[in-house]
Amino acid sequence: MTSLMGKLAVALLALVIPAVGAAQAEAIKAGISAEPYPPFATADASGKWSGWEIEITEAICKAAKLECTIVPVAWDGIIPALTSNKIDAIFASMSITPERKQTIDFSDKYYNSPTAVMGPKAAKFTATPEGLKGKIIGVQISTIHENYVKKYFTSAAEVKTYQTEDEAHQDLVAGRVDAVQGDEITLKAFLDSAEGKACCDLKGEVKDDPEVLGAGVGAGLRKSDTALKAKIDAAIKQIRADGTYDKISKPYFDFDIYGK
DSSP states (O other), rough: OHHHHHHHEEEHHHHHHHHHHHTSSSEEEEEEEOOOTTTTTTEOTTTOSHHHHHHHHHHHHTTTEEEEEEEEEOOHHHHHHHHSSSEEEEOOOBBBHHHTTTOOEEEEEOOOOOOEEEEEEEOOOSSSSTTTTEEEEEETSSOOOHHHHHHHHTTTTTEESSHHHHHHHHHHHHHHHHHEEHHHHHHHHHHHHHHHHHHEEEEOOOOOOOOHHHHEEEEOOOOOOOOHHHHHHHHHHHHHHHHHHHHHTTTOOSSSSOOO
């Protein structure tokens, strides 16, 4: 009888231990922008997402012992989705800005890159108010780039907004705008495409303004989720220290995307 009870106890313990281990992983919904943003995130025909930021998000989640489900959300609704608890974190190349920090919090940065302007190859102008005088500039709505062009360029140029950056690129190709401002890495990704190579080139980086352009990209979080922020911050440090960050980045970039 004692032997039977012992065997039952061992069997019950074997069932309980995996359940306890599974309970240690916190499940969260990681919101990404529903629009393609190469090389950071793109979806294939089956809806499977891939790209540098997808891989970095997965690595952060693994290091933080989080079970993360990727949830695509329209860019202009992604902060409301966070604050209304439809998602738990934003991993969508969202720059850490004072304006956004009035509404949400951020993790430590996990990358940074310059802002630039591109235009037709035949057009000779600079990424300055003087260079863009009289031109139409395309930019994605609800982004740091929209805020920047409205602050610096509207006195000399017309600004046209788009729901996605890809739409701005297509209007540039079609000649409906004269220039597009965006993240330099995504502009270069477009310029590496057959369409981009035939059409356009970079006109230069804009003058930096941390108040508008931010202090790098971090995971957007609710202000109340301090424990989740601590986990993600620690995970970013871990993947930077153990080589995971560089291993993921090397196939995508020939420079240090983490930045200064």
